[in-house]
Amino acid sequence: MIPPQVAYRKPNNINEVLSLLHDLGDDCKIIAGGHSLIPVMKLRLNDPENLIDITGIPELKEIRDNEKSITIGACATHAEIARNEVLRQHAPMITTAASMIGDIAVRNFGTIGGSIAHADPAADWPAVLLAANASIVIKSTDGQREVDIDQFFQGMFTTAVQESELITAIRIPKTAFNANSTYVKFSQPASRFAIVGCAAAVEKGGEARVAFNGVSATPFRDTAIEKAIMAGADIETATANTADAVSVMSDHFAQSAYRKHLAAVYARKALSAVL
Ligand SMILES: Cc1cc2nc3c(=O)[nH]c(=O)nc-3n(C[C@H](O)[C@H](O)[C@H](O)COP(=O)(O)OP(=O)(O)OC[C@H]3O[C@@H](n4cnc5c(N)ncnc54)[C@H](O)[C@@H]3O)c2cc1C
Incomplete structure (x- = not known):
């Protein structure tokens, strides 16, 4: 299907994007890689009059090593992130994912x-960023705010970002648990979207963060697993009640009982790698 006609704009700085978002309101949509937005437009599920292409803004592509954190520009591509050595050293689950x-x-x-703004339940970044204790830097003409990842994902395709706002960066703290982390997934063989994905970041004898995507409509941390691991439980015991606290999805790829089973299997894989 052919997408509807739109006015296309390509600003070269963040302030220009923010002004356009403010002035055009509901009549515009940000486009980054276009790999989710264009299919949605082709299906006429979204029909903006204006597209604001943000891929020509160098600042949004930077991956910067700060003293205590690493910031990833919102427009960094998955390929650019995969080959970043600083991220590989301080948060290997990020480059793996x-x-x-x-x-x-x-x-x-x-x-x-684009991936986290879209918030597809099967996308990989949400679980990884939950396990990494990331925060999301968001700007509008009203200023800048930083949203804790635990408050960012609010439902299927729903996040804390408002229509007039732009995600500018993702901040990853340099912590002992992120230095010892991994991401594993059981993927749909054609698209490679996750049927179940699990990210685990564990500081031996310290903090543990274990998060899932693909399992329920909203990505989530399994705090029961985290508490058990921090209390010294073995992996089998810690994962015995995986995903008990959420409503597990069911679709033609995997029914809920099978998906729940997979979640426990992939939690064990991830934890075996980091413990
Ligand atoms: C064949 C195929 C296979 C895929 N497989 C996987 C997979 O295995 N795992 C996975 O996780 N993903 C997968 N994806 C999704 C892909 O990885 C993209 O990351 C994702 O589609 C969105 O990123 P994008 O840059 O293309 O965003 P776009 O499509 O440009 O935008 C998506 C949404 O985010 C908004 N947006 C974009 N950038 C910002 C911003 N900075 N601030 C605020 N809002 C913004 C847009 O307005 C739009 O609503 C797949 C996609 C395809 C087509």
Whole structure:
């Protein structure tokens, strides 16, 4: 199907994007890699009059090593993230997850900001960023705010970002648990979207964060697993009640009982790798 006609704009700085978002309101949509938005437009599920292309803004593509954190520009592609050495050293689950997304074309176009703004339940970044204790830097003409990842995902395709706002960066803290982390997934063989994905970040004898995507409509941390691991339980015991606290999805790829089973299997895989 052919997408509807739109006015296309390509600003070269963030302030210009923010002004356009403010002035055009509901009549515009940000486009980054276009790998989710264009299919949605082709299906006429979204029909904006204006597209604001944010891929020509160098600041939004930067991956910066700060003293205590790493910031990933919202327009960094999955491929750029996958080959970043600083991220590999301080948060290996980030580069691992990036390299597992889709195929090479998807990784070369798709961006981390676009993925989390879209908030597909099967996308990989949400679980990884929950486990990483990331925060999301968001700007509008009213200023800047930073949203804790635990408050960011609010439901299927729903986040804390408002229509007039732009995600500018994702902040990853440099912590002992992120330095010892991994991401594993059982993927749909054609698209490689996750049927079940699990990210685990564990500081031995310290903090543990374990998060899932693909399992329920909203990505989530399994705090029962985290508490059990921090209390010294073995992996089998810690994962015995995986995903008990959420409503597990059921679709033609996996019915809920099978998906729940997979969640426990992939939690064990992830924890075996990091413990
Ligand atoms: C064949 C195929 C296979 C895929 N496989 C996987 C996979 O295995 N795992 C996975 O996780 N993903 C997968 N994807 C999704 C892909 O990785 C993209 O990341 C994702 O589609 C969105 O990123 P994008 O940059 O293309 O965003 P776009 O499509 O440009 O935008 C998506 C949405 O986010 C909004 N948006 C974009 N950037 C911002 C911003 N900075 N601030 C605020 N809002 C913004 C847009 O307005 C739009 O609503 C796949 C996609 C395809 C087509």
